[in-house]
Amino acid sequence: MNERLDTAAILPGLQDPVLDAQRIFRSVLAAISRPGTVQALESVPTPVPLNPASMAVCLALLDYDTPLWLDPAACAGRGVREHLRFHCGCPLVEQPARAAFALVTDSSALPELEAFARGSDEYPERSTTLIVQVSGLESGGGWRLRGPGIPATAHLGVQGLAESFPAQWRTNHALHPRGVDLLLTCGNRIAALPRSVELEA
Template identity: 45%
Template sequence: MIPPAFRDPVHDSQSAFRRLLKALSRPGTPVSLTGPAQPPAPMGGPLAAIALTLADADCPIWLDPALSTEPVRRYLHFHTNAPQIADPKAAAIALIGDAGRLPGLNEFHPGEAAYPDRSTTLILQLPALTGGPSVRLSGPGIETTASLAPRGLPGWFWQAWHENAARYPLGVDIFLTDDRIVIGLPRSTKVEAP
């Protein structure tokens, strides 16, 4: 049996979309995001909410090995009808359940000069959005600087993010989630160690 998605699909997906826009427009700011009550493990509620909100039949999804399970695949197919693909460069959305084993950011599509919006959006599910190495964020949507210390990212992540931001307007955008919060990292956000 496939678990249900949103209790009120129209209202809940609109609310989730507004929260995702808020997270991207205010990088580094935690935004609460309630997801479906029982998404298939190991998918957490916020990760499921983002997938259900952004994915549709015209939005190819790539799943990392942690999420590439039969229950997750069936759930996403049933609720979004999004094609699930094997090539991360061809994905509009990449769902990452084990961020510690995240492929390099250059494995995903950075967009094209004429169409930078065709880049891959990554959604990384982390053990926690606090308690990791601290970094300072700056850029559009941040008044001065913002601090962020997510736990569970690979050691190379922030250097790769620095390179991603240097490619602007190309590059990937990322949402970081735990079991109740989402934080947006648009490609225009710069990072440095404090």
């Protein structure tokens, strides 16, 4: 039996679901194709503790075929499950390794990257894309990035992740073409860390 939705907790979605989702998708694609750049996304109604960029990504990318894992902080937010199920239709899963997408609203409690699906040599695309909310995000300073989509090097300033994250990312990058991809969000901004990118802290 399907769990009944608490419709009182559901906020409005995109004003124009087709055109707005296309604009958001193009911005996400720009972030992925040019690692180190920060893109601004549509501002959308957002249940706490999600930020507008995370919600916009969910509205544009998630559907019935994209299982989603929520971190404990997101699960505790009033109306988060209802809002996502109503607007995205995505099934929610309990195990990170079963998720096509994972939403991490408390970056300080980000699980080890190895907890998520990393694909296989035959099907590297069967991996998890993590949407991770951080406390600070800006082009320049911080990490040095190298890889596809970066002419030489790029710099990305990120606050809110554990000190162990760069070492975890090096392990993840070494698995390429396997591995997870990250979409970092802060407010209405987004930057991407594809698995193909090298990171130096």
